Amino acid sequence: MGTFIQLVIDGLSSGSIYAALALAIVLVNQATGLINFAQGGMAVLSAYIAWQLTAWSVPLLLAILISIAASFVIGAIVERFLIRKFEGGDPDTAVVVTIGLLTLITGICAWIWSYNNKLFPSLFPLETISIAGAVVSVRSIGTILAIVAIMVLLQLLFLGTKLGLALRAVAINPQSAAFSGMPVGRLLMVGWGLAASLGAVAGALVAPQLTLTPNMMDSALVYALAAVIIGGLTSPIGVVIAAWLIGVLENLAAVYVPLIGHDLKIAVPFIMIFVVLIVRPQGLFGRKAVVRV
Amino acid sequence: MSTATAVMRKPWVRWAVIAIVVVLAIVLPLVLPEFANTTLARIGVFAVAVLGLNVVMGYTGQVSLGQIFFLGLGAYVTAYGVQQDWNIVLVFVLACLIPAVVGLLVALAAARLGGLAIAMVTIALPIVGVPLAKRLSEFTGGSQGLSARFTAAPEWTGLYDDQWQLYIVLLIAGISFLLTRNLVRGKYGRAFAIVKGNEAVAGSMGISPYRYKVLAFTVASLLGGVSGFLYMVVIQYTSPETLSFGHSITLLASMVIGGAGSILGSLLGGAYYVLTPQLTNLIDPGLTAVLQGAILLIVLFVLPGGLVSLPRLFRRRRGREQGGGAAAAKAAASATAVPSTSAPDGADVTTHPPTESEERRQDT
Numbered sequence: 001m002g003t004f005i006q007l008v009i010d011g012l013s014s015g016s017i018y019a020a021l022a023l024a025i026v027l028v029n030q031a032t033g034l035i036n037f038a039q040g041g042m043a044v045l046s047a048y049i050a051w052q053l054t055a056w057s058v059p060l061l062l063a064i065l066i067s068i069a070a071s072f073v074i075g076a077i078v079e080r081f082l083i084r085k086f087e088g089g090d091p092d093t094a095v096v097v098t099i100g101l102l103t104l105i106t107g108i109c110a111w112i113w114s115y116n117n118k119l120f121p122s123l124f125p126l127e128t129i130s131i132a133g134a135v136v137s138v139r140s141i142g143t144i145l146a147i148v149a150i151m152v153l154l155q156l157l158f159l160g161t162k163l164g165l166a167l168r169a170v171a172i173n174p175q176s177a178a179f180s181g182m183p184v185g186r187l188l189m190v191g192w193g194l195a196a197s198l199g200a201v202a203g204a205l206v207a208p209q210l211t212l213t214p215n216m217m218d219s220a221l222v223y224a225l226a227a228v229i230i231g232g233l234t235s236p237i238g239v240v241i242a243a244w245l246i247g248v249l250e251n252l253a254a255v256y257v258p259l260i261g262h263d264l265k266i267a268v269p270f271i272m273i274f275v276v277l278i279v280r281p282q283g284l285f286g287r288k289a290v291v292r293v
Numbered sequence: 294m295s296t297a298t299a300v301m302r303k304p305w306v307r308w309a310v311i312a313i314v315v316v317l318a319i320v321l322p323l324v325l326p327e328f329a330n331t332t333l334a335r336i337g338v339f340a341v342a343v344l345g346l347n348v349v350m351g352y353t354g355q356v357s358l359g360q361i362f363f364l365g366l367g368a369y370v371t372a373y374g375v376q377q378d379w380n381i382v383l384v385f386v387l388a389c390l391i392p393a394v395v396g397l398l399v400a401l402a403a404a405r406l407g408g409l410a411i412a413m414v415t416i417a418l419p420i421v422g423v424p425l426a427k428r429l430s431e432f433t434g435g436s437q438g439l440s441a442r443f444t445a446a447p448e449w450t451g452l453y454d455d456q457w458q459l460y461i462v463l464l465i466a467g468i469s470f471l472l473t474r475n476l477v478r479g480k481y482g483r484a485f486a487i488v489k490g491n492e493a494v495a496g497s498m499g500i501s502p503y504r505y506k507v508l509a510f511t512v513a514s515l516l517g518g519v520s521g522f523l524y525m526v527v528i529q530y531t532s533p534e535t536l537s538f539g540h541s542i543t544l545l546a547s548m549v550i551g552g553a554g555s556i557l558g559s560l561l562g563g564a565y566y567v568l569t570p571q572l573t574n575l576i577d578p579g580l581t582a583v584l585q586g587a588i589l590l591i592v593l594f595v596l597p598g599g600l601v602s603l604p605r606l607f608r609r610r611r612g613r614e615q616g617g618g619a620a621a622a623k624a625a626a627s628a629t630a631v632p633s634t635s636a637p638d639g640a641d642v643t644t645h646p647p648t649e650s651e652e653r654r655q656d657t
Contacts, residue, residue, distance in 0.1 A: 035409045037358075037416070085594065095356050095412055096549050097593055103542055104586025111579050218538055222420050225413040263424045270417045277402045277410070 005134035007251045013140035014209075015247020016147035019240045020202035021217070021224035022231070023154070024195040026239055029228075030171040031191035032079075032087055034094040038101035039199050040217030040224070042078075045105050046071040046200030047207045047216070048113055051120055060121050068200045075196025076189035083192070084185070109214040120207035143205050150201060151240065154194075167191055219266055223247075226269030230276050231285055238285025246272065318467070322459040330455040331527065332567060337462035338523040340563025341469050343548045344556070345516030350545075351554035352477050353509035354489030355404070355411045359418030360544050363392040363514045365426070365536030367521020372531055373432055375441035388522040389515055396514020397507065404506040411510070419538040426533040438532025441525055461526050469519055474556050476512065485509055539582075546589040552599030561600045 021039060028036045036042075046067045053063035082101065086094040124142035128135045158164035169177045170187045178184045203217065210216050223246055231242035250268040253260045260267065276284060322330055346360045367388040374384035403414040426433045433439060446457030476482060484505050487495040492502040525531065547566040552558025569588070573581040596602060 035413065037412075082590070091409065092350070092354055092356050093593065093597065095409060096545065097590065099358075099542055099545060100586050100589035100593065102586075103546065103582055104590065107580070107582025107584070107586050111583050114579075215539075219420060222417050225416060229410060229413055261428075263428055264421075266417075266424065267421045270414075270421055273414060273417070274402045277405050277414075 002134040003255070004252075005131065006136055007255060008248050009131075009134070009136050009140050009144075011248030011251035012244055013143045013247070014206075014251070015244035016144050017202050017206045018220060018223040018227050018247060019243035020147055020150070020198050020205070021220055022227040022239045022243050023151070023236060024198040024202070025224055025228050026233060026236055027191060027195040027198065029233055031167070031188055032083065034083075034087075034091055034098065035225075035228075036195070037095065037098045037221070038078075038105060039195065040221035041102040041105040041109075042071065042075065042196050043199030043203035043220075044109055044212075044214060044217050045074070046196070047120065047203035047212055048109055048118075050200075050204055051118055051207070051212055052113075054121060060123060064123065064200075064204045067204065068197045071196040071200035072193035076193040078196075079189045079192035080185070084188075087188075106214045113212075113214070115214060118212040120204075120212045122208035123204065139208070146201070146205060150198070154198075163190070222266065223250075223269055226273055229273050230269075235285035242284060318463050322456045322463070327453070327455045330459045334455070334459045334462045334523075334527045335567045336560075336563045337459075337466040338520050338527055338563070339544070339547070339566040340560045341466050341516055341523060342520035342544055343551060343562035343566065344470060344473055344559035345513040345520065346544060346548045347553065347555070347559050347562075348473060348477065348485075348516065349411075349509045349513035350548060351552075351558070352482060352489065353485040353506060355506055355509065356409065356545075357415045357510065357513060358412055358538075358541055358545060359399075359415035360513065360517055361536050361538075361541035362415075362418035362422045363396060363517025364521045364524060365419075365422060365531065366392045366395060367518035368524045368531040368535060369426065369433055369439065369521070370518070371522045371525040372434075372439035372441040375443045375525070376439065381443060385522055389518045392518030392521065393511055393515035396517070397511045399514075400507040400510035404503055404510065411506070416538075419536050419541045422536045423533045423538075426536065433533070436533060438530060438534075440530040442529050444526045444529065458527050462523050465519065465523060469516060470556060470559075473512075473516065477556070481505075481508070543585060546585060550589060550592045550599055552601030555599065555601045558599050558601040565600075 021043065024039050024043075025036060028034065028039070049070055050060075050063045050067035053066055054060055058066070078101065083094070083097065086097050122139055123146075124139040126137070126139065128137045129141075130136070156164075158168060166177070166182050166187055167190065169180075169182060170184050170191070174184050174188075177187075202220070206220060207216065224243070227239050227243035227246055230246070231237075231239035246269045249272065250265040253268050254262045254265040321333075325333070342360060342364050345363070346357060349355050349357045370388045370391050371384055374387060375381070379387075399414065399418070400411075403411045427436050430436075444454065444458050444461060446452040446454050450457060452460075477485065484495070484500045487498065487500055488502045488505045488509075495502050495505070521531075524535070543566060547562035548559070549562075550565050551560070551562025569585065570581055573584045576584070592599065596606070598605070
């Protein structure tokens with residue numbers, strides 16, 4: 001039983017990181033209608049920025065906050081000067097653009113910081129506490145709480161502020177939003193910036209566990225995309241629940257299903273996708289898209 | 294182009310072009326140095342992989358990030374079959390069929406969700422494939438990989454190994470290109486095009502987008518398997534590294550840079566895949582990824598049609614510069630595609646790059 005609880009909490013912790021990345025993907029998709037495959041790469045870049053700052057002996061928390069702010073600016077710049085040209089065009093081309101961006105950012109990280117693993121200090125103490133006979137690391141609980149707090153903040157931003165209202169309006173109908181005088185271009189930049197910041201949080205939380213490498217987020221991106229498919233692109237809450245589900249199930253499968261084990265646990269979301277796609281193609285919580293001809 | 298096209302339409306010119314290509318394919322391996330032969334053979338391998346990607350992405354408009362997985366699968370099947378001393382023809386058939394069946398199964402699930410779901414599902418293929426290949430070490434040799442040497446030149450030919458390998462690649466890749474060209478120019482190609490253009494319209498015309506997406510994906514996987522077989526012919530070694538995610542991305546970049554939805558573009562894409570790392574390594578090995586990403590983005594910005602659209606772009610620009618007089622008349626003649634009005638004029642255009650204009654004409 002102790003192992004089980006431990007596995008579930010660790011699963012929720014890694015699920016939270018997938019959730020952050022998945023939410024960033026949903027945020028971008030809602031605003032600009034495309035899937036940003038570079039979201040993970042951008043998160044790695046943010047983590048490297050934070051690492052570089054700590055290497056210059058900036059305190060860790062401050063370094064992460066600066067990297068989050070920097071990521072906001074980077075995300076906005078990427079939207080303005082790269083993605084803007086392809087918005088509203090062929091979505092496949094836009095996807096290829098984000099894949100080019102992923103290659104470019106990974107290449108830049110590798111070029112500046114090399115492919116060698118870098119140790120990223122953890123924001124939370126490495127101690128463990130015991131809950132109901134289970135040994136649980138403080139880091140896992142801290143990660144979960146941090147992500148939940150950020151989700152509450154995001155929800156407040158979207159539902160309680162004027163900026164959030166404007167962002168939602170642009171997401172629903174950019175043309176009408178423009179007609180009613182909203183600066184659509186700037187709002188899209190804000191949307192991309194927010195997504196990049198969210199990715200930065202995910203990067204800073206996952207880096208201590210995985211150690212920092214340019215390809216660190218590749219598998220996290222797969223989990224996040226799986227969460228997006230399973231949860232449904234239109235439902236942020238569904239995406240978060242799906243991400244937690246993936247995190248917990250893959251952890252349990254790695255230990256209790258010998259056929260899968262730790263090396264193949266990345267196949268778990270893939271199997272889940274198969275099941276969900278066959279039973280419920282619009283995702284667990286998604287709405288069925290109706291196309292007007 | 295049209296004067297060229299007009300000349301190209303004459304049957305004897307087409308046959309002459311085909312004859313020249315065939316003669317070149319037979320003679321070149323004999324006279325080129327070994328390095329050029331292996332490079333050409335590798336271009337052939339990846340051109341087939343890019344061709345498969347083009348069927349699903351360029352022609353049918355479904356983003357696939359997993360093409361390298363099918364190449365790797367074909368390579369593993371080939372290596373395993375050769376190690377078990379199976380008949381080489383059987384190995385080839387299996388190397389085509391197994392990836393095709395796997396592709397079919399994946400597509401059956403992935404094509405159910407419209408739009409970008411195929412992209413999001415196929416990204417998992419290489420990422421799951423690498424640990425899977427390591428795990429099934431009984432068949433795949435684990436991290437060390439498998440090597441299979443079955444393409445030494447038979448003695449009666451008197452050829453060197455590299456020449457023999459290039460002949461095999463030319464033959465199989467040539468047939469793959471020919472069959473794919475026929476596929477995308479016929480009834481299926483038109484169905485793919487309408488599915489790419491507008492799925493709702495395709496459905497209203499009685500063309501099931503789902504079925505054609507699955508078909509395109511299966512064909513792409515089959516061609517991936519073929520390229521995997523050719524990979525073993527040329528490189529003779531495969532490991533989990535073969536099907537890494539990065540290679541899949543490069544394959545996709547090659548397709549876009551060569552030219553999406555173009556047969557000749559696939560060939561250019563294969564050349565890009567093989568030659569760019571060689572060139573960027575000369576500049577700075579650390580910069581390879583940066584340069585590849587930058588090249589991809591630049592191509593998307595300035596040349597969305599890929600390298601294959603370059604001649605068209607130049608022609609349009611030249612037509613714009615030559616404002617009036619005889620030049621305009623010539624441009625007008627070429628724009629309206631009057632057949633064979635100026636045979637001597639067109640002849641000197643076509644003799645210059647015969648193979649290229651031949652293939653381009655087929656694409657458009």
